[in-house]
Amino acid sequence: MELQKFTYDNKLSNLFLWATVIWGVVGMLVGLIAALELIFPQMSGNLPWLVYSRIRPLHTNAVIFAFVGNGIFTAVYYSMPRLLKTPMYSKLLGGIHFWGWQLIIVLAALTLPFGFTQSKEYAELIWPIDVLVVLIWVVFGLNMIMTLVKRRVKHIYVSIWFYLATWVTIAVLYITNNLVIPTSFTHSYPIYAGIQDALVQWWYGHNAVAFFLTTPILGMMYYFIPKAANRPIYSYKLSIIHFWALIFLYIWAGPHHLLYSALPDWAQALGVVFSVMLIAPSWGGMINGLLTLRGAWDKVREDPVLKMFVVAVTAYGMATFEGPMLSLKTVNAMSHFTDWTIAHVHIGTLGWNSMMNFGMIYWLVPRLFNTKLWSTKLANVHFWIATLGMLFFSIPLYFAGFTQALMWKQFTTEGFLAYPNFLETVTQILPMYYLRAFGGSLYIIGALMFVYNVVKTAQAGSFVRFEHASAPAKELPKAKEGFHRRLEGRPLQFTLAALVVILIGGLLEIVPMYLVKENVPTISAVKPYTPLELEGRDIYIREGCYLCHSQMIRPFRSETERYGEYTKAGETVYDHPFLFGSKRTGPDLSREGEKTLPNYKPNSWHFNHMQNPRKMSPGSIMPAYPWLIENEIDLSHTVAKINAMIKLGVPYGDGYADQAVADLNAQAEQIVVDLQANGIQVDKNKEIIALIAYLQRLGTDVYKNK
């Protein structure tokens, strides 16, 4: 048969590779800053953009979408042409994809620290950037699918299935979770509220882990481990079965982020069942990766690339065993809201994602630059320091999680909370936060060695932009072929099949939640926020308060004793977006405003506390927010905000927007008078007034009937 000649263009995989290297270091450094700010809360000083609660989303977005994202694209642009024996379909689309993605990252860095956020975890980017993300994602998908159409091989290798499933699922998730009504160019409200918003968010959030941090990395694993070990994957059949099982099951597991919350029991149960079942396909992948190295363990001893891969796949196995365990309700009762979650996540990110990226890049740079790795020794040191760094990061946080959970739940023999002051449970685990920062620093030192090594390697060689190859022209599919053979021979149908599989889970889980009225029993005492409270809520979102303070009291005695009545679904019906939070670095604030509860704080306390938390709570690790006292409330969008809320079905009454600002001023005046009576002089147009109004409203509605 005639051989066709063609060339692979390495330009894009090379560009994405260096973007991965650069953003990786940046994202990790931002993480270290956040870790240090928890130990030295004064670190952010008076700089709003440096405060922990604005830096933390920058860290998560940078490592997920910039570091891991660019790593995925490196793998896709390198492996796809070689697996399909054709260059990528379009250099132009590839270029738009690369520069567009970097633009998104830069825009994220220019918005998140400045308080432009949607508040949903890993979906914080404001709506204009979301639009850009979708456009770039479409460009990426188009380029992939057209490359598949042009391919010279009959079969599509399993890595590419994982890439396709990633593309199609992320598109569905991202759009669904980011449906908003804009009130300005930088601000919007999600169309969902409260518990429904929470379900959509964690359906997205969990599947961002599944389809951004897992499936594409498995695709990477299935290509680069065979390459590095120079032997085929252990079981190709297993890869087929675990692929379909994984994408089918993952899409259901989201509700395990909302156990014991106001989410209906049936949805919680679904989340648990599917999470537990996930062990099987996840371990199918892990076993397949590790067993590929059977008979090659002598190579693992010498080759830093394989070492990185082994730790990565092992960490994947650990994290995917721990995940289902954490989704068991009894375990979750203890782990949720504590540092246990942070430890778990970092086994996944520092172990699985980063080590896969490191291994791939150590393998790829010498090939792209036609040389040897500059220093295998340094890469080995990096391997050890990264592994130790990961352990120093995570193990202390496990202890922090266990300790704090036990302290929260501890009762005295008289039946009172043993540690009624939340702060006691924080100061107890501070040494673990020091160790975490130490572990993180080790990891970053390793990452810097990695950067030095790959830069030196690139300098020692010269970039091989084009690689010539040849392959026979594509054979036409034969009429008598098996079902899966035919399916995988047709990329569009294959993508569609994957879409249907994930939509079954998505729709059957999410849709009933919206349709069954009894899922959200209404509470007549619950009223919409006043305009001042709404502005205060937006400030709460802007500053990222929800990152450390939950608003979800679970139905445990240890929680109702500490925080008051457990949270009901009906209380959240006007919460666009929901603010349940996922971590309690500080106490829950669901009932912060309720005067009859023991933890009630007056307006003056909040004023002083925002100015300097340590003035009111010595030893507190909360950052100060002094700019709230200086900044004036932005009233220019209040009318638009109220109108958007009315459009979303919040019963303010027609035409209420016209009197909103007047009402806002009147309520602000009352708070100013109260503060004056306590010796605090402040103008009624300052942001602190709106925030106090919001905090004093929290959780009070259901107590009105008592």
Place this chain on the structure above:
Amino acid sequence: MKIVINILENIAGIEIYPIISMLLFFIFFILVTYVTLRTNESEIEEMSRMPLDHDNDLSSKPHSN
């Protein structure tokens, strides 16, 4: 949208959908497993060698100077 919601929320026992879906998964899983296990060994072997099957490109010849 509102109309659709109104229609759908009156469907009796819509909560049964997740159970249906669970069944769907099991049937689907059995089918995938069955189809996979029946696949011709030589094709499986051919597919699993795809990452290693690069005749002319540099990547099959690492460290060549």
